[in-house]
Amino acid sequence: MSAKDAYPLLEADLLPLSIGAALLGTGGGGNPYVGMLRSRELLRKGATVDILPLEALPDDAWIGEVGGIGAPVVGVEKIEQGEECYCAMRAVEDVAKVKMSALICAEIGGANSMEPVITAAQAGLPVIDGDGMGRAFPEVQMTTFFIYGAKPAPAAIADDKGNTVVFRDVVDMYWLERFARDTSVAMGAAAGLAIAPMRMDFVRRTAVPNTMTQALQIGRTVLDARARRLDVVDRVIATTGATLFFTGKITDIRRELKGGFARGEAKIAGSGDWQGCEGRIAIQNENLVLWVDGTPVIMVPDLIINLDLETGEPITTEVLRYGQRVAVIGLPVHDLMKTPEAMAVVGPQAFGYPDLTFTPLALGPVHG
Amino acid sequence: MTILRKIDVADMEDIAIGGAVLGTGGGGDPYVGKLMAQQAIRQYGPVSLMDVSELDDDALVVPVCMMGAPTVMTEKLPQGDELMNAFRALEKVMGRKIDAVLCGEAGGVNSTTPFVVAAASGLPLIDGDGMGRAFPELQMVTFTLSGVSATPMVLCDDKGNSLVLDTVSNAWTERLARAATIEMGGSALLAFYPMSGKVAKEAVVRGTLSLCAKVGETLRSARAAHADPVAALADLLGAQILFHGRIMDIERRTEGGFARGKATVSGVEEYRNQTLRLDFQNEFLIAEKDGTVLATTPDLITLVEADSGDPVTTDSLKYGQRLITLAWPCNPLWRTPEGIKLVGPRYFKYDRDYVPLGE
Numbered sequence: 001m002s003a004k005d006a007y008p009l010l011e012a013d014l015l016p017l018s019i020g021a022a023l024l025g026t027g028g029g030g031n032p033y034v035g036m037l038r039s040r041e042l043l044r045k046g047a048t049v050d051i052l053p054l055e056a057l058p059d060d061a062w063i064g065e066v067g068g069i070g071a072p073v074v075g076v077e078k079i080e081q082g083e084e085c086y087c088a089m090r091a092v093e094d095v096a097k098v099k100m101s102a103l104i105c106a107e108i109g110g111a112n113s114m115e116p117v118i119t120a121a122q123a124g125l126p127v128i129d130g131d132g133m134g135r136a137f138p139e140v141q142m143t144t145f146f147i148y149g150a151k152p153a154p155a156a157i158a159d160d161k162g163n164t165v166v167f168r169d170v171v172d173m174y175w176l177e178r179f180a181r182d183t184s185v186a187m188g189a190a191a192g193l194a195i196a197p198m199r200m201d202f203v204r205r206t207a208v209p210n211t212m213t214q215a216l217q218i219g220r221t222v223l224d225a226r227a228r229r230l231d232v233v234d235r236v237i238a239t240t241g242a243t244l245f246f247t248g249k250i251t252d253i254r255r256e257l258k259g260g261f262a263r264g265e266a267k268i269a270g271s272g273d274w275q276g277c278e279g280r281i282a283i284q285n286e287n288l289v290l291w292v293d294g295t296p297v298i299m300v301p302d303l304i305i306n307l308d309l310e311t312g313e314p315i316t317t318e319v320l321r322y323g324q325r326v327a328v329i330g331l332p333v334h335d336l337m338k339t340p341e342a343m344a345v346v347g348p349q350a351f352g353y354p355d356l357t358f359t360p361l362a363l364g365p366v367h368g
Numbered sequence: 369m370t371i372l373r374k375i376d377v378a379d380m381e382d383i384a385i386g387g388a389v390l391g392t393g394g395g396g397d398p399y400v401g402k403l404m405a406q407q408a409i410r411q412y413g414p415v416s417l418m419d420v421s422e423l424d425d426d427a428l429v430v431p432v433c434m435m436g437a438p439t440v441m442t443e444k445l446p447q448g449d450e451l452m453n454a455f456r457a458l459e460k461v462m463g464r465k466i467d468a469v470l471c472g473e474a475g476g477v478n479s480t481t482p483f484v485v486a487a488a489s490g491l492p493l494i495d496g497d498g499m500g501r502a503f504p505e506l507q508m509v510t511f512t513l514s515g516v517s518a519t520p521m522v523l524c525d526d527k528g529n530s531l532v533l534d535t536v537s538n539a540w541t542e543r544l545a546r547a548a549t550i551e552m553g554g555s556a557l558l559a560f561y562p563m564s565g566k567v568a569k570e571a572v573v574r575g576t577l578s579l580c581a582k583v584g585e586t587l588r589s590a591r592a593a594h595a596d597p598v599a600a601l602a603d604l605l606g607a608q609i610l611f612h613g614r615i616m617d618i619e620r621r622t623e624g625g626f627a628r629g630k631a632t633v634s635g636v637e638e639y640r641n642q643t644l645r646l647d648f649q650n651e652f653l654i655a656e657k658d659g660t661v662l663a664t665t666p667d668l669i670t671l672v673e674a675d676s677g678d679p680v681t682t683d684s685l686k687y688g689q690r691l692i693t694l695a696w697p698c699n700p701l702w703r704t705p706e707g708i709k710l711v712g713p714r715y716f717k718y719d720r721d722y723v724p725l726g727e
Contacts, residue, residue, distance in 0.1 A: 095532070163540050165548070166532035168457060168522070175529055178551050186547035 006056060006126070009049045009117065014040050016219025019314075021113030023218055023236070024211070026303045027317040028286035029110015029136030030068065038082055039117045047121035051129050051212050052102060059201035062098045063128060064089050065145060067106035067115050069157065069180055070190035071262075081160035084192025085119045091156035091164045092194045104128040104203060106143055106195075108211040109136025109286075110316075115192070127212065134208035134334040135303050138261055138285040140180055140193065141173035142346050144336045148206040151196045152176040159187035208334040222312055232312020233327045241366040245290060245297055246279040246328040247272045247309060253320050261285055266320050268328070279328065281306070283317045288351050290328055298330040299353070301337045301346045302361045305329050332361040369422050372495055372578060374414040375483065377406045382584025385679070387479025389583050389601070390576065392670050393682040394651035395476015395502025396438035400445060405483035415483050418468065418492040420572045423565030427467035430458055430562050431498060432485045433478050435506065435523075435545065436555030438650070439683065441477060447526035450557040455485050457522040457530055458559040470494045470568065472509060472561070474576035475502025475651075481557075493577070498561070500573035500699040501668050504626060504650045506545060507538035508711050510701045511561045514571035521545070521560035525552035573699045587677045597677030598692050607696035608725070610655055610662050611644040612636055612674060615689045626650055631685055633693070644693060646671075648682040649716050655693060663695035664718075666702040666711045667725040670694050697725050 009017075018032035025032075043049070057063075066085040093100060100123070103116040108131040120127045132143030146152070155167045157180055165183050170176045176195075184191040218240060225235035237244055248268040255264035263284050270277035274292070282288045287304035290297050298304045306315040309325040337346060338360055348356035375383070384398035391398070409415060423429065432451050434441060459466050469489065471482040474497035486493035498509030506518060518541040523531045531548055535541045541560075549556040563571065582604060590600040602609055613633040620629035628649045635642040644662075647654040652669040655662045663669050671680045671691045680691060701707055703724060713720040 091534070161540065162536040163544060164534040165544055166534070167529075168532050169528060169530040171527050171529055175527070179529070179531065179548060182547045182551045183544060186544050 004053055004055070006050050006052045009051055009127070011040055011043045013216055014043070016223055017113060017212070017216050018219065019222050020215030020218035021108055021110060022316070023305055023314040024108050024134070024215055024303065025110035025136040025314065025316065026286045026305055027283065027315070028138065029107060029112060031316065032111050032114050034079055035111050035114025035118060039114050039121065042118065042121035049117055049120045050126040052126045053129050054204050054207060054209050057101055057200045059199065061101035061200040062197040063200055063203045064092065064100040064103050064197055065106050065132065065195045066103060066119050067112040067193055068190065069140065069184045069193045074189040078188060078190050080190060080192070082118070083122065084158045084160060085115045085194060086122045086192070087158035087164060088156040088192045088194035089119055089123065091158065091166055092154055092196065095154040095156070095166050095168065096197050098197045100125060100197060101200070102126045102128050104207060105131035105212070107131055107133040107136050108215055109133065112136070113215060128203065128207065129212045130207035130209045131211045132207065134211055134337065135301070136286050137346060140177040144206045144208055144342070145195070145198060145203070146173040147342050147345050150198055150202070153196055155180070155193065155195045157183050157187070157191050157193050159191045163187065206336065208336060225312065233307050233309065233329070236307065236312060237329060237364070238367045240331060241363040242305070242329040242331040243361065243364045244327060245330050246270065246274050246292055248274055248279055248326065250320060250322055250324045250326060253322060255283070262318060268326065271325070281328070284351060285317065287317065289348065289353065289356065290330070296356055298361060299348050299356055299358060300351055301333040301342065303331040303333060305331065330361050332363050369418065369492070371416045371492070372419055373417050375409070375417055375581070376414045377409050379581055380405050380409070380480065380483065382588065383577065383580045384480055384584070385587060386580025386583030387474065387476055388679040388681070389670055389672070390479065390500070390580060390668070391475035391502040391679065391681070392651045392668050393648055393680070394438065394504065395473060395478065396434070396441050397681070398477050398480045400442055401434065401477040401480030401484070404446065405480045405487065408484045408487035412487045412490065415486040416492045417495045417577060420494050420496050420569050420574055423468060423494070423568055425564060425566035427565035428462065428464060428562060429468045429470050429494065429565060429568045430455065430466045430559050431470040431472040432482050432557070432559050433472040433506070434481050434555060434557050436549050438476070440554035444553060444555055446557060450524040450526060451481060451485050452488050453530060454522040454524040454557050454559040455489065457524070457532070458520065458562060461520045461522065461532060462562055466491065467565070468492050468494055470572065471497040471577060473497055473499045473502055474573070474580060475499065479577070479580050494568065494572060495577045496572035496574040497576045498571070498573065500576050501666070502651055503711055506542045506560070509561065510573055510699070511563065511571045512538045512710060513701055513704070513706050514567060516561050516563045516567055516571060518560045520562065521558060523548055523556050523558045525556050573701065590677070598672055598674065601672065601677050602694055605694070605696045607694040609692060610695050611657060611693040612639050613644060613691070615685055615687055615691065618685050618687065627683055629682070633691065636690065646693070647718060650682065652682065653716055654713060654718060654720060655695060661720060661723050663725050664713045664720060664722050665716065666698040666707065668696050668698060695725055
């Protein structure tokens with residue numbers, strides 16, 4: 001699942017990319033649809049975006065990380081003006097006095113898969129094939145870049161109205177999250193964030209590799225399976241090495257907005273191989289833990305993905321509802337997210353589950 | 369360059385009292401700022417107060433301020449270097465040396481904070497400010513009326529965080545800076561509204577820092593001479609005595625980050641059998657006697673203790689206090705339609721029109 005050569009991102013790639021990104025969003029990360037339309041407009045107007053392998057650029061090239069910040073539900077209704085991440089990235093360039101050579105995704109999961117594509121099309125830059133999560137996470141500091149020492153400043157946030165706030169000095173990545181979160185709320189709960197420039201040698205060492213390509217391939221698998229009337233869930237499992245952990249019907253869903261996050265829990269009555277069992281998923285924007293009959297079977301940072309049992313469509317946490325029939329699949333997160341440093345930031349404890357010890361999933365067999 | 373006067377450690381006592389009087393009940397206690405200014409003057413020497421007309425047209429002038437909830441500011445003290453950090457950071461953003469320091473708000477704590485930066489930088493401090501009083505929000509300055517942008521602006525906290533804002537309007541600056549200030553723990557220090565000497569000459573409310581010093585001196589010497597400090601103060605400010613009475617009732621609520629409320633004062637002596645009602649929102653905004661509006665924002669309404677002439681803040685109002693209500697006209701810059709729109713009673717959501725106080 002790697003592409004060793006640079007390749008141009010074509011209009012036809014955007015739909016599969018958005019489907020794969022939604023799946024890697026593990027229930028959160030926001031809907032990539034609006035970003036996909038925006039990217040398509042830019043490509044149709046003649047912009048080109050190349051996807052570069054991690055090996056492509058020299059060590060001293062500067063790489064910019066951009067992404068949207070805010071509540072995913074807001075992002076769908078309050079359509080972004082389109083240049084938020086671009087303005088934030090330019091503001092960082094100004095303060096840091098560097099020119100970016102390429103952009104990289106903060107999170108491949110969900111809407112933020114599209115943000116670097118949009119910014120890259122506007123700025124005429126390539127996008128690196130990789131990201132900072134290999135999935136979606138709710139907070140700014142939860143990237144491999146920050147976990148392995150990226151500088152928290154200077155970073156910048158920009159809104160649809162033309163306001164920019166530069167975080168010139170911040171004590172640490174947690175302070176960046178606090179300021180960026182609060183500022184995004186004041187800006188209307190949707191804004192573009194660019195973090196401090198990173199050197200290519202650092203990105204090479206810390207990025208979750210090849211995730212743009214991975215998302216594209218997952219999306220192509222889904223579209224291909226649908227076109228050939230194959231079982232989409234089976235095909236996704238076969239091509240990604242994911243494991244099926246539960247199938248059933250949603251019987252209860254509880255959601256509340258707490259501290260700017262959608263937190264809650266879904267209960268699933270088992271069907272098929274899990275007839276008579278009860279599944280339970282804890283949610284904080286993303287799916288955090290799956291329990292089957294009280295035993296935790298998948299937990300953060302591994303990926304817990306709800307797919308519609310019939311269509312294979314990934315189901316985001318905000319549209320989960322009573323009666324849906326779902327397949328819950330688990331996919332191991334990249335090894336960079338399993339070290340003790342990573343556990344401190346994205347392990348079950350960091351999400352408020354002190355009693356859980358992270359038990360990593362094994363990668364299943366991968367068929368073409 | 370002509371220096372109006374040198375401000376030394378002892379002068380800061382007078383200025384802090386004057387700042388509280390111009391604070392019209394709000395603006396934060398000048399005490400903490402006074403201590404910081406005195407410390408800076410001891411360390412770096414006295415501050416030169418300069419008239420705004422002395423500035424070159426192309427000089428760069430920058431106001432500094434403390435922002436946040438007055439109650440927090442008195443308990444959570446700045447670490448010490450934030451104001452200078454904000455000032456120097458803005459200098460970097462502007463890409464040139466700043467030539468003079470300006471006061472954003474002569475009422476309350478910010479009557480004293482610019483002295484910290486003026487002392488530490490050795491730069492002259494302009495005798496004037498952007499309000500001639502205190503107001504709760506950062507776009508409420510005469511600089512806004514002159515079209516000066518609050519940004520680029522630098523916001524610093526005690527932990528070492530610093531933010532640079534670039535916004536589409538001064539109202540947006542207020543909104544974003546307020547959010548950041550809350551995150552910083554309820555108080556932050558800032559350098560903002562960078563402007564040229566030419567603009568400053570038009571936009572600054574002149575003479576307000578020396579007025580603060582004179583208010584302090586006047587109260588001090590009247591007390592020493594066993595004269596009536598309130599009469600001396602009213603005389604200096606050209607203020608009317610609106611009322612004399614005891615606080616009978618206070619109603620306070622915290623709403624949208626403001627201490628909003630009402631106070632009812634029952635008249636004594638020649639005001640016996642009369643009732644004054646005061647509306648406040650951090651500052652005193654409306655004074656109404658038996659249903660007749662006597663004074664409204666942006667004119668200045670200040671309450672002082674009847675015996676000592678000491679100013680009383682809205683958050684320290686208590687049942688039974690015997691207070692005299694003074695009111696005097698605001699700077700003419702506020703009396704324009706734009707000024708009233710920015711700081712008149714309707715902005716503060718009162719269903720009242722501005723009633724200009726007679727001279």
